[in-house]
Amino acid sequence: MDARTAHAAGVERLLESYRAVPASSSVRLAKRSSNLFRARAAPDARGLDTSGLTEVVAVDAATRTADVAGMCTYEDLVAATLPFGLAPLVVPQLKTITLGGAVTGLGIESTSFRNGLPHESVREMDILTGAGELVTASPVEHTDLYRAFPNSYGTLGYAVRLRIELEPVQPFVALTHLRFHALPDLVAAMEGIVETGRLDGVPVDYLDGVVFSPQESYLCVGVQTAASGPVSDYTGRQIYYRSIQHDNRVKEDRLTIADYLWRWDTDWFWCSGAFGAQHPVVRRFWPRRHLRSSSYWKLMKLERRFDIGDRLEKLHGRPPRERVIQDVEVPIGRCTEFLDWFLANVPIEPVWLCPLRLRDDDSWPLYPIRPHETYVNVGFWSTVPVGATEGETNRMIERRVSEFDGHKSLYSEAFYARDEFDELYGGDTYRTVKERYDPDFRLLDLYAKAVERR
Numbered sequence: 146m147d148a149r150t151a152h153a154a155g156v157e158r159l160l161e162s163y164r165a166v167p168a169s170s171s172v173r174l175a176k177r178s179s180n181l182f183r184a185r186a187a188p189d190a191r192g193l194d195t196s197g198l199t200e201v202v203a204v205d206a207a208t209r210t211a212d213v214a215g216m217c218t219y220e221d222l223v224a225a226t227l228p229f230g231l232a233p234l235v236v237p238q239l240k241t242i243t244l245g246g247a248v249t250g251l252g253i254e255s256t257s258f259r260n261g262l263p264h265e266s267v268r269e270m271d272i273l274t275g276a277g278e279l280v281t282a283s284p285v286e287h288t289d290l291y292r293a294f295p296n297s298y299g300t301l302g303y304a305v306r307l308r309i310e311l312e313p314v315q316p317f318v319a320l321t322h323l324r325f326h327a328l329p330d331l332v333a334a335m336e337g338i339v340e341t342g343r344l345d346g347v348p349v350d351y352l353d354g355v356v357f358s359p360q361e362s363y364l365c366v367g368v369q370t371a372a373s374g375p376v377s378d379y380t381g382r383q384i385y386y387r388s389i390q391h392d393n394r395v396k397e398d399r400l401t402i403a404d405y406l407w408r409w410d411t412d413w414f415w416c417s418g419a420f421g422a423q424h425p426v427v428r429r430f431w432p433r434r435h436l437r438s439s440s441y442w443k444l445m446k447l448e449r450r451f452d453i454g455d456r457l458e459k460l461h462g463r464p465p466r467e468r469v470i471q472d473v474e475v476p477i478g479r480c481t482e483f484l485d486w487f488l489a490n491v492p493i494e495p496v497w498l499c500p501l502r503l504r505d506d507d508s509w510p511l512y513p514i515r516p517h518e519t520y521v522n523v524g525f526w527s528t529v530p531v532g533a534t535e536g537e538t539n540r541m542i543e544r545r546v547s548e549f550d551g552h553k554s555l556y557s558e559a560f561y562a563r564d565e566f567d568e569l570y571g572g573d574t575y576r577t578v579k580e581r582y583d584p585d586f587r588l589l590d591l592y593a594k595a596v597e598r599r
Contacts, residue, residue, distance in 0.1 A: 152197070152200065156197070159195060159198060160277075163273065166191070172275065174299065198214040198217075199217050199218070200214050201222055204225055204226055206229045209312065210308055210309065210310060212308050213309060214306060215243065215304035217244050218243055219241075220240035229311075231312065232311060232402070234260040234261075234265075234266040235253065236256070236406045238414070239409070239410050240437060240438065244304070244307055244309070245304035248264045249303075253472070253499055255353040256350070258501060259342060259502075261505065262501065262503070264294070266310040266504075268284075271305040272287075273303045274301070274583060275301070275584075276584060289577070290582055296512040299589075300594055302583070315369035315370055316373075317370045317371070317399060317400065318351065318400050320405075321368075321397055322363050322395070322397075323395060325362045325363065326360055326361070327360075328359060328362060328484050331498075332480050332484075334364055335477070336519065339477070339519050340519075348368070352365070353499045354499075355495050355496070356484060356495060357390065359485070359488055374399065376401055377398055379408055380407075380411050380433065380436065381433050385412065386409075410438050411436050412436070413438045413441045416441060420441055466530060469493060469525060469529055469538050469539055469542070470557045471525060471526075472522055473522070474523075474552050476549070476550055477500065477519040479550065483546075483549050487525070491542065493525045498521055498524075499521065499524070500519055500521050501520050501521075502517070511591075512552060512571075513571060535560075536558060539559075543560060547569070552569065559595050575591060
């Protein structure tokens with residue numbers, strides 16, 4: 146069975162499973178893994194069968210496009226495109242993120258300063274709507290659904306097939322890690338690279354950064370190259386984010402293109418340390434195949450199920466911990482101010498930085514950041530002592546992000562009131578599109594899913 150025939154069979158199984166869901170039950174996907182970091186209510190019916198929607202359907206090297214099933218992971222997508230010398234325009238950091246998930250839930254990475262966000266490279270997508278219809282959405286048909294789909298988190302429909310743009314890539318990435326002793330200097334350098342696309346006259350392909358403290362921060366600048374030579378390996382004993390740190394102004398490194406794209410996955414950025422995976426003795430015996438984000442995710446599910454972390458805190462006479470796992474976007478002109486506030490008020494380090502600019506001249510209504518303006522994604526993933534009220538630190542961050550004219554991603558816990566949520570995330574547009582494509586509310590409402598944790 147060829148890939149297109151197999152995909153068609155997978156679509157039919159999906160539709161059959163949709164028709165089998167009782168009219169009184171909410172429609173959800175049956176997924177073996179997830180990169181969402183918020184609690185969810187248990188489903189009241191069997192999820193949709195997506196088992197036949199996990200493959201790359203076709204790669205067209207001539208047009209630099211790929212047809213991809215919605216539940217295909219970026220790990221499998223990249224493995225299919227790299228042999229052609231091509232890659233998706235934006236490859237999110239974790240291997241098990243699916244293409245459909247990155248489009249409906251927003252993804253980002255170090256090409257976002259020049260390529261925007263993953264949904265901007267989608268030329269068309271087949272979507273199973275809440276009404277049970279399979280429609281093709283693009284810039285020229287079902288445009289309302291096409292533009293409202295990003296940040297809808299599966300509440301307007303599920304992407305069954307996506308046709309995406311690809312770009313040429315070289316076999317290696319030469320890295321330059323620039324150290325800064327003051328955050329304004331780092332942000333100014335970042336803004337200069339975004340505006341010119343260059344560092345010291347050399348075109349830049351990848352750009353992100355890490356803040357370890359107000360006095361120690363880095364920009365990580367990547368340039369593709371075909372020149373062969375020795376490369377570093379951060380898939381085993383060595384830890385990528387530790388390799389960034391140095392005392393001098395500049396440090397050079399070099400990776401294969403595949404290892405660069407997955408440089409953050411091996412240690413879940415730096416969060417593997419919570420499971421002891423960075424301890425030299427533990428790491429020596431930790432199987433290499435389990436040095437990956439999906440393994441840590443499974444461990445975290447066990448921790449949540451049995452409250453292991455809070456039990457240990459109680460044994461040591463300490464209060465429980467509040468999870469603060471968030472990505473926010475703030476305008477680059479407010480980035481230093483936000484980082485100063487964050488580092489002074491939230492005891493979490495390191496912090497990831499990733500600049501982005503939309504490619505499109507129009508905004509995307511459910512995540513309305515302004516075109517032609519540079520934003521910085523600030524990512525922080527850890528825990529803090531619980532406060533006097535539920536989600537105290539998360540609520541404080543939400544208020545400050547809004548004050549800094551920013552937005553927060555919805556993959557984790559959110560605490561907004563309904564009216565504020567609608568104002569921030571295109572509530573009027575969402576309701577109009579929802580009424581057209583899911584009139585009976587077979588799918589969850591976005592607020593119910595993101596804030597009420599249904």
